[in-house]
Amino acid sequence: MAKDLKLIPLTQSFYSRSTLEVAGNLLGKYLVREQGRKRWIGRIVEVEAYIGEDDPACHAFHGRTSRTAIMYGPAGHAYIYFTYGMYFMLNVVTEKEDFPAAILIRALEPVSGFSGDDLHPASGPGKLCKSMPIDLSLNGTSLLRKPLWIGKEAHDHSIREIRWSPRIGISAGTEKLWRAYLYGNSYVSRKSNSNHSLSPF
DNA sequence: GTCCTGATGTGCT
């Protein structure tokens, strides 16, 4: 599983494109967390897009606040927030500066560094941040370098088995197919429901 | 398998 992974960090230009494009392209990439001598690596298998002040599920729906300011900043940075009294959520800022958008990293296929009995330690955005670990101390940091970054394999192969479905755990904006996941991958947070598609449109 | 609940803190609508 953890063969000879030679990972190359994604560049800022990767993140500053349209959010749905970045979301699809993040599948199959690797999230790397480094803390002292420890290092966790997980393959991204599920993401969700939150796009702009017109998206009722996006935190920026009500405009810029101190919490959402990072989403208005430059692409390639981490937007992390705390919810339900106990979980952190990791997002990747996308698009141009001043346009608020981000991608929630929802699930990873463990590659290395994970310990414990849980066979699916990062199958969900809350579990992911608990296992790596990721908290508010990383909010606003760059994802282009350690201690938290995303890389691709030197010989990156395109991912074919992408499906799009409604986002999970929201009450408004459920008509949009802005959740992307690797079809058939057992580390996705839930089984696919009937409403999924080959395209987000 | 399904549905429902409790745990818990923060930002704001």
Add this chain to the structure above:
DNA sequence: GCACATCAGGACA
């Protein structure tokens, strides 16, 4: 005051 981009555990069937 209340909603919330969650999760694990329980009660069913």
